Amino acid sequence: MIVKKGDMYEAVIEAIEFPNKGVLHIDGERVVVKNAISGQKVRFVINKKRKGRCEGRLLKVIEPSPLEQSEGVCPHFGVCGGCLYQSLPYTEQLKIKENQVKALLDQVCDSYEFEGIKESPVSDGYRNKMEFSFGDEYKDGPLALGMHRRGSFYDIVNTPECRIVHQDFQKILSATLNYFAERNVCHYRKLQHVGYLRHLLVRRAVKTGEILVALVTSGQMGEQERSLLAGWKEALLSLLLQGSFAGILHIRNDSLADVVQSDETTILYGHDFFYEELLGLKFRITPFSFFQTNSLGAEVLYETARRYVGETKNQVVFDLYSGTGTIAQMIAPVAKRVVGVEIVEEAVEAARENAAKNGLSNCEFIAGDVRNVLSSLTDKPDLIILDPPRDGIHPKALDMIIDFGVERMVYISCKPTSLVRDLSVLQQGGYRVEKVCCVDMFPATANVETVCLLSKLNVGHHIEVELYMDEMDLTAAESKATYEEIREYVKEKMGLHVSNLYIAQVKRKCGIIERENYNKAKSEDAMQPKCPPEKEKAINAALRYFRMI
Numbered sequence: 001m002i003v004k005k006g007d008m009y010e011a012v013i014e015a016i017e018f019p020n021k022g023v024l025h026i027d028g029e030r031v032v033v034k035n036a037i038s039g040q041k042v043r044f045v046i047n048k049k050r051k052g053r054c055e056g057r058l059l060k061v062i063e064p065s066p067l068e069q070s071e072g073v074c075p076h077f078g079v080c081g082g083c084l085y086q087s088l089p090y091t092e093q094l095k096i097k098e099n100q101v102k103a104l105l106d107q108v109c110d111s112y113e114f115e116g117i118k119e120s121p122v123s124d125g126y127r128n129k130m131e132f133s134f135g136d137e138y139k140d141g142p143l144a145l146g147m148h149r150r151g152s153f154y155d156i157v158n159t160p161e162c163r164i165v166h167q168d169f170q171k172i173l174s175a176t177l178n179y180f181a182e183r184n185v186c187h188y189r190k191l192q193h194v195g196y197l198r199h200l201l202v203r204r205a206v207k208t209g210e211i212l213v214a215l216v217t218s219g220q221m222g223e224q225e226r227s228l229l230a231g232w233k234e235a236l237l238s239l240l241l242q243g244s245f246a247g248i249l250h251i252r253n254d255s256l257a258d259v260v261q262s263d264e265t266t267i268l269y270g271h272d273f274f275y276e277e278l279l280g281l282k283f284r285i286t287p288f289s290f291f292q293t294n295s296l297g298a299e300v301l302y303e304t305a306r307r308y309v310g311e312t313k314n315q316v317v318f319d320l321y322s323g324t325g326t327i328a329q330m331i332a333p334v335a336k337r338v339v340g341v342e343i344v345e346e347a348v349e350a351a352r353e354n355a356a357k358n359g360l361s362n363c364e365f366i367a368g369d370v371r372n373v374l375s376s377l378t379d380k381p382d383l384i385i386l387d388p389p390r391d392g393i394h395p396k397a398l399d400m401i402i403d404f405g406v407e408r409m410v411y412i413s414c415k416p417t418s419l420v421r422d423l424s425v426l427q428q429g430g431y432r433v434e435k436v437c438c439v440d441m442f443p444a445t446a447n448v449e450t451v452c453l454l455s456k457l458n459v460g461h462h463i464e465v466e467l468y469m470d471e472m473d474l475t476a477a478e479s480k481a482t483y484e485e486i487r488e489y490v491k492e493k494m495g496l497h498v499s500n501l502y503i504a505q506v507k508r509k510c511g512i513i514e515r516e517n518y519n520k521a522k523s524e525d526a527m528q529p530k531c532p533p534e535k536e537k538a539i540n541a542a543l544r545y546f547r548m549i
Helices: 090-106 167-182 225-237 295-309 326-334 345-357 370-376 395-404 416-428 483-494 500-509 533-545
Strands: 008-012 015-017 021-026 029-034 041-050 053-063 113-118 129-136 143-148 156-158 197-204 210-217 244-252 264-270 274-278 281-285 316-320 337-342 363-367 383-386 408-413 431-439 449-456
Touching (some): 008 053, 029 041, 090 113, 167 197, 167 225, 225 244, 281 326, 295 449, 326 337, 326 383, 337 370, 395 416
Parallel strands (some): 337 363
Antiparallel strands (some): 021 029, 129 143, 129 197, 197 210, 408 449
16 A cells, blocks of 8 residues: 555554654654644644655544543643643653663764663743733634644633742743633734734743843834823732742744744833742843743752763853853853854843853853854963853864864753764764763753763874875875865765775775875774764765766
C-alpha cells in the first residue's frame, strides 16, 4: 500500500522524538504525527509527503496511552497548545526527555559521560512568566484571554485553571478578562490590524512574591483609554493575592508582527521591575529581561553548570548570551574577571545593576550581538560559558568561539536539536564532549535544558598541524588552491569545518603528493584523527571545483 497525501489512517504511536514527534509506521513507511504520545491510538490524515518524509496531522486520540493518567490533569489539556505531557506521570516525563536527549547526543558524540536528568523541585505552578494572548475562542466569538488553541494561529483558549502557573496568575488573568469583557473592549485582529487588546504579560518572583503585570495594546483606543486603564489597575489592586504588585504597566505596541514588544511603556502603578533571588544573589528583572522561567529549577540548573565550570581562580571567563547576568554573577566571586555579552540592552542594564547590588566589581556586561562583539574584545578568555537562545549559536560566532582555543567550555542549551548541531561543529573544531546532564525546567511540556562540558582535545593524543611550504615545493595541482581556500569553500558550500590535516589526507588519497615532512606527526606515538566520510566527500568536491583532480 502506498501512503498518499490526504489519506486517513488509524494507528498506535510507537515512539516520541524531541520535541513532539510521534512516530509510527504504515507498511514500513515512517510517519510523524505531531503532539501524540507513545502508546496512543490516533486518527490522522497525511498532510505532507515529500523527499521521503511523511507527516500526518492529528485528528483525534481514539485510545489513550497506557502511560497516561486521568486524575490531576489540567482541564485545558488537549485543547490548549501549551503542555504536551500534562497527562503523563512526572516520572514518565523525565524518562522520555532523558531518552530523547541521549538519542540525539549519540548521533554526534562517540564517548561521553551522561549523567541523566535532574527533576524540577516543583512540577506544578513553577512558571514565573507567562504571555497570555487576547482573541476569541472561535471566529466572532466572545472575548478570550489565555493560550493559543493547539494547531491554531488565531483561536484562543481561556486558561483560568492553568496548572503550570501560581494561583496569582489565574486570578490576574480572570480579573483582566472579566473587566474588559464587561466593557465590550475588542481584541486586536491580526489580519485586519484593528482592535485594542493584544497580550497580558505576567511575571512573579517565587522567592520574593513580587508581581509585575503589563497590558499590551495597540494605540487605537482614543480618549477613553486613560480612564479604562485606571479602572483595570484598580480591579487588579483589589485582588486578594499571595504575592504583591511591584508594578502594573501599560505597553503600547503598534507593530504588525504578533510579538510582545514596546513602542511606549507607561507605569500605572509601582515600578517597571521586580526582584528575584537565586542561590543567595538578588536580580532585578524588567518586563523583557531574559530570566529562566522556573526559578527553583534555575537553581538546580546553575548549580549543575557551576559544578561543570570547576576551578576559575585567577581566570577570565566569557559568559556569552548572558541575559541579566545570572551565571556571570555566580562565577564572579571565584574568578579574576567575567565578561558577559547580551544583545538585549534592557537585560544588560539590569545585569549591571544586579552586579552592583550584589557587590561584584569584576563583572563587565556588553550590549550587542555576540558575533559582532567578540571581534572587538581585548580580553583573552580562559573559560567560555554559552547559554544561547533556542536556535543556538550563529555559525560565524561559533567559529570565533572555537578560535579562542580555551581549554574548557560549558554549553547550556534549552533546545537539544540546536545543541547537537553546534556540538558537531565544536568537535570538528578540536573539542570533545566530556559529560552531559539534563535538567527539567519545563514539567508538563516537551522542553528540557541540557548542560554540556567540553574540553580541548588532549595534545598528547592528537596533533595540531602547521603548514610550512615554499612556492618551489608546490606541484601544479597544489598551486590552484590554498588550504585556506579549500577550507572556506567547504565551509561556505557544505557548512562543514575541515582541518588542514583532513585536506592533506584526502589529497594524498587523490595522488596529490605533499612534501615528505608535510603534516607528519610530531612524535612517533602521536595519533592522527582520520577524516570522516562526509568531510572527505566535501573536500573531494572542493578539489574538483578547483580542478585539482
